[in-house]
Amino acid sequence: MDNDSYVSKDINMSLEDEGNITGQEKIEVIHSKILDEMIPKVGMEFKSEDEAYNFYNAYAYKVGFGIRRSKGHNDQSGKMKNRTFCCCCEGFREKDKRNINDKSHRAETRFGCLARMKINLDQTGKYRITDFIAQHTHVTSTPSKSHLHRSQRKLTFVQAAEIDIADSSGIAPKASLALMAKRVGGY
Known part of the structure; x- marks a missing residue:
C-alpha cells in the first residue's frame, strides 16, 4: 500500500x-x-x-x-x-523464509x-x-x-447475529456482506 x-x-x-x-x-x-x-x-x-x-x-x-x-x-x-x-x-x-523465486511478496x-x-x-x-x-x-x-x-474494526452483536442468520439460511457470505454494506451505505 x-x-x-x-x-x-x-x-x-x-x-x-x-x-x-x-x-x-x-x-x-x-x-x-x-x-x-x-x-x-x-x-x-x-x-x-x-x-x-x-x-x-x-x-x-x-x-x-x-x-x-x-x-x-x-x-x-x-x-x-x-x-x-x-x-x-x-x-x-x-527475515523472509520463503523461496526467493516467489513472484509476489507481501x-x-x-x-x-x-x-x-x-x-x-x-x-x-x-x-x-x-x-x-x-x-x-x-x-x-x-x-x-x-x-x-x-x-479499530469492531463487529457488534447485532451484526454477528445477522451473519449467523444469513449463514444458516444458506445465503453466500459475499451476498450477506453486500446486504450489510447496502444497509449502512457502503463497505
Missing part, C-alpha cells in the same frame, strides 16, 4: 506551509486538533487493562494509526503487572515505529500510565481511513 495515500490532507497542508518541520512539531500540530482529555499523559489512571487499551485505541483513531498489545508481565497470582500498547508498525519483520507493514503507551499496576489496584511516546516514524492515515486499521 502506498504511504502517500495515508497522509492526512489537512495536517499535511499545514505541515507543508511550515517547510522543514521536526517530528515533535508534527505531533504538536496533530495534538492541537484533538481534545486535551483524549491525549494520554503520564500519571493517568485506569480501572483495568482493557479500559487503558480502549482509551489508547480511541486516541489512535483520532491520530490515524492502529495499535496492538505488546510486552506484558503477570505477577504470581496471574494478574497483569504491566503492559505496553504500541503502534501496529512497531518493530521490523523477521508488503512491508512494520517500520520500527516508536509510538507507545506503557501502563503499570500500582498499590491501589489501578493501572497508571508510566511512559508515553507519541512520535511515529511513518505517515499516519487520514481520519476517513482510520476505521480500516485492525484495532
Whole structure:
C-alpha cells in the first residue's frame, strides 16, 4: 500500500506551509486538533487493562494509526503487572523464509515505529500510565481511513447475529456482506 495515500490532507497542508518541520512539531500540530482529555499523559489512571487499551485505541483513531498489545508481565497470582500498547508498525519483520523465486511478496507493514503507551499496576489496584511516546516514524492515515486499521474494526452483536442468520439460511457470505454494506451505505 502506498504511504502517500495515508497522509492526512489537512495536517499535511499545514505541515507543508511550515517547510522543514521536526517530528515533535508534527505531533504538536496533530495534538492541537484533538481534545486535551483524549491525549494520554503520564500519571493517568485506569480501572483495568482493557479500559487503558480502549482509551489508547480511541486516541489512535483520532491520530490515524492502529495499535496492538505488546510486552506484558503477570505477577504470581496471574494478574497483569504491566503492559505496553504500541503502534501496529512497531518493530521490523523477521527475515523472509520463503523461496526467493516467489513472484509476489507481501508488503512491508512494520517500520520500527516508536509510538507507545506503557501502563503499570500500582498499590491501589489501578493501572497508571508510566511512559508515553507519541512520535511515529511513518505517515499516519487520514481520519476517513482510520476505521480500516485492525484495532479499530469492531463487529457488534447485532451484526454477528445477522451473519449467523444469513449463514444458516444458506445465503453466500459475499451476498450477506453486500446486504450489510447496502444497509449502512457502503463497505
